Amino acid sequence: MKIRTDRSTLLFNIVGYVVISILSLVCLLPFWLIISGSFSSEAEIVRDGFKIFPSEFTFSAYQSVFSNPQQIFKAYLVSISLTAMGTLLGLFFISMAGYVLSRKDFKYRNSLSFFIYFTTLFSGGLIPWYILVVKYLDWKDSYLALLVPMMISAWNIILMKNFMKSIPESIVESAKIDGAGEFTIYSRLILPLSTPGLATIGLFLGLAYWNDWFSANIFITTEAKYPLQFLLYKILASAAVLKTSVAANLSADFKPPTESLKMAVAIVVTGPIIFLYPFMQRYFVKGLTIGAVKG
Amino acid sequence: MSGFIAELRKNKILFLMIAPVLFFFVVFSYFPMVGVYYAFTNYNFEGGLFGSPFVGMQNFKFLYESGALFSLTKNTVLYNLAFIFIGNFLQLICAIFLSELAGKWFKKTAQSIMFLPFFISFVLVGAFVFNLFNTETGVINALLKQFGMHTYDFYMNTEPWKYIIVFFNVWKGLGYGTVIYLAAIMSISDEYHEAAKIDGANIFHRIRYITIPMLVPTFILLILLSLGGILKGQFDLFYQIIGSNGMLFETTDIIDTYVYRSLAVNFDIGMGTAAGLYQSFFGFVLVMSVNWIIKKTREDYALF
Numbered sequence: 001m002k003i004r005t006d007r008s009t010l011l012f013n014i015v016g017y018v019v020i021s022i023l024s025l026v027c028l029l030p031f032w033l034i035i036s037g038s039f040s041s042e043a044e045i046v047r048d049g050f051k052i053f054p055s056e057f058t059f060s061a062y063q064s065v066f067s068n069p070q071q072i073f074k075a076y077l078v079s080i081s082l083t084a085m086g087t088l089l090g091l092f093f094i095s096m097a098g099y100v101l102s103r104k105d106f107k108y109r110n111s112l113s114f115f116i117y118f119t120t121l122f123s124g125g126l127i128p129w130y131i132l133v134v135k136y137l138d139w140k141d142s143y144l145a146l147l148v149p150m151m152i153s154a155w156n157i158i159l160m161k162n163f164m165k166s167i168p169e170s171i172v173e174s175a176k177i178d179g180a181g182e183f184t185i186y187s188r189l190i191l192p193l194s195t196p197g198l199a200t201i202g203l204f205l206g207l208a209y210w211n212d213w214f215s216a217n218i219f220i221t222t223e224a225k226y227p228l229q230f231l232l233y234k235i236l237a238s239a240a241v242l243k244t245s246v247a248a249n250l251s252a253d254f255k256p257p258t259e260s261l262k263m264a265v266a267i268v269v270t271g272p273i274i275f276l277y278p279f280m281q282r283y284f285v286k287g288l289t290i291g292a293v294k295g
Numbered sequence: 296m297s298g299f300i301a302e303l304r305k306n307k308i309l310f311l312m313i314a315p316v317l318f319f320f321v322v323f324s325y326f327p328m329v330g331v332y333y334a335f336t337n338y339n340f341e342g343g344l345f346g347s348p349f350v351g352m353q354n355f356k357f358l359y360e361s362g363a364l365f366s367l368t369k370n371t372v373l374y375n376l377a378f379i380f381i382g383n384f385l386q387l388i389c390a391i392f393l394s395e396l397a398g399k400w401f402k403k404t405a406q407s408i409m410f411l412p413f414f415i416s417f418v419l420v421g422a423f424v425f426n427l428f429n430t431e432t433g434v435i436n437a438l439l440k441q442f443g444m445h446t447y448d449f450y451m452n453t454e455p456w457k458y459i460i461v462f463f464n465v466w467k468g469l470g471y472g473t474v475i476y477l478a479a480i481m482s483i484s485d486e487y488h489e490a491a492k493i494d495g496a497n498i499f500h501r502i503r504y505i506t507i508p509m510l511v512p513t514f515i516l517l518i519l520l521s522l523g524g525i526l527k528g529q530f531d532l533f534y535q536i537i538g539s540n541g542m543l544f545e546t547t548d549i550i551d552t553y554v555y556r557s558l559a560v561n562f563d564i565g566m567g568t569a570a571g572l573y574q575s576f577f578g579f580v581l582v583m584s585v586n587w588i589i590k591k592t593r594e595d596y597a598l599f
Contacts, residue, residue: 008497008498008499009497009498012395012498012499013396013397015392016392016395016396017396017398017401019388019389019392020389020392020393020396020401020405021405023385023389023405023409023469024404024405024408024409026466027408027409027411027412027466027469027470028408028411030420030423030426030427031411033423033426033427033434034419034422034423034426037426045432046431046432048437048440048441049431049432049433049434049436049437049440050426050432050433050434050437051434051437052434093315093316093319094316096312096313096315096316097312097313097315097316099312100309100310100312100313101313103309106306106309107302107306108302112313112317115317115320116316116317116320119320119324119325121578121579121582121583122328122575122576122578122579123324123327123328123575124324124326124327124328124329124330124331124571124575125327125330125331125554125567125568125571125572125574125575126551126554126555126558126567126571127330127333127554127557127558127564127567127568127571128327128328128329128330128331128333128568128571129323129327129330130558131327131330131333131564132322132323132326132327132330135343136326148323149323151319152316152319152320154320157316181308182306182308182309182312183308183312186312207414210416211415211416211417211418212416213416213417213418213531214530214531218558218559229416229418230418232416232418232419232422233418233421233535236418236421236422236425237538259432262422262425263422263426266419266422269419270415270416270419273414273415274411274414277410277411277414278407280414281407281410281414284410284474285410285474288471288474288475288478289474289477289478289481
């Protein structure tokens, strides 16, 4: 009996380690290929294509990225400001709404919850929304178009409401007896008690702002206003443009971004999230776990 | 009505606190709903919402008769089914292995690595695809060349892109889904496993007769929830991988990319809105049906 148990556990462990190792490698491989590409020499790429290990290791792609860094710096500034402002403002509005909807003595909480939730069930679609922003709000080429529409989402409000529901009602009641106003209760008592919820939703928001390229794609026309991801998209896409007839009309001194340079830009643009992610991941796992256990 | 005013007076601050969010949804969600009217017009920018000529169902009729509606729906639904089933299956397997394997350091590292793709932008995913598959310099063609084989022109063939798109979607969501299933596994009481061990069950028995049955409700619920969104596409994924390469649309065009092109490339506002309305309307019906099924079977999990 004992031997049989050991043998099946051994078999399970072997299969488990192999499967998990393979999947981990597959998750890592594309990152590795980009890094290796960014350290390859241009001549080698043109001759042999991207390789898993570059035979001529060089920093030249990074040198050219940093020889003219203004646009990347500018894009960093745009992305960082948008992410910071969007996350803070979003958290403020979402948590206030979540607080109001979590209050069981608030009479209209169900109908207002449905008013918010309904927007996830039915929508006008991309085009009416786009026309609203461009024609009626007049936000074409404005940072507002990158900031405001992404700030609030029904899912985040529902998530926040559920987090806050788990805070005992007696806290609100006793504060009320002590004469605290609603906003004081929210800011002094409820917010500090909702840190895991705030962290999770803050991360969701921050990640969405940082990785957003679509808003800039449809709303922004001035190059100086590009956020990071859209700048990267533009640099990557310029190869596709050059294959078409448009290339013929470009001036002679226009140099397309080279292959290794593209990979270096991808690394430079992605960098901070890779360094922050081990710290962020902890909160994500915690927040997701709480959410999942609650159903 | 007087009840409402009394309530408003009593909870002034609460109403004030939720007002910005309500205003937001009125402007960005409810106001655009009026815009579905574009679907019934031949839109022009001078005429605007109600100045453009009304054409009735003509946009829908054209979508239907051109065959676009059928192929878009087919692509959208099939891709989502592949995403949902392959994705959930792999996430489940990973969660079971990660929960049972012994090495703590190994488990932590593996989980972190699998979560990594979730944090990056789809633009970077686009860079990965370019780096791997492009014809002149892609890694795969470089390897083929190295082994003296013929290179493969991915951008001229529609067939491989189905698999590439499914692969990258599953790849990006693996870590996230694994965490959800891991959380569900952690909530299974240890007593079941201890009792089974005493009865002589080996690890495969325990997984087969304890872990998997306990996870089935989570699995079914997650599948049902995602089925509701089966007409919604992953625009970022498709657009960053395929872009505007019309050669590949046959197997890779979904409703969302079609609507986007109507807006940004073809300027066909009426047609694009019609496709969007079709997606929204049937999505709504689908969510309602799924919710009805959940309500019948597992009432406490129903959405509303």
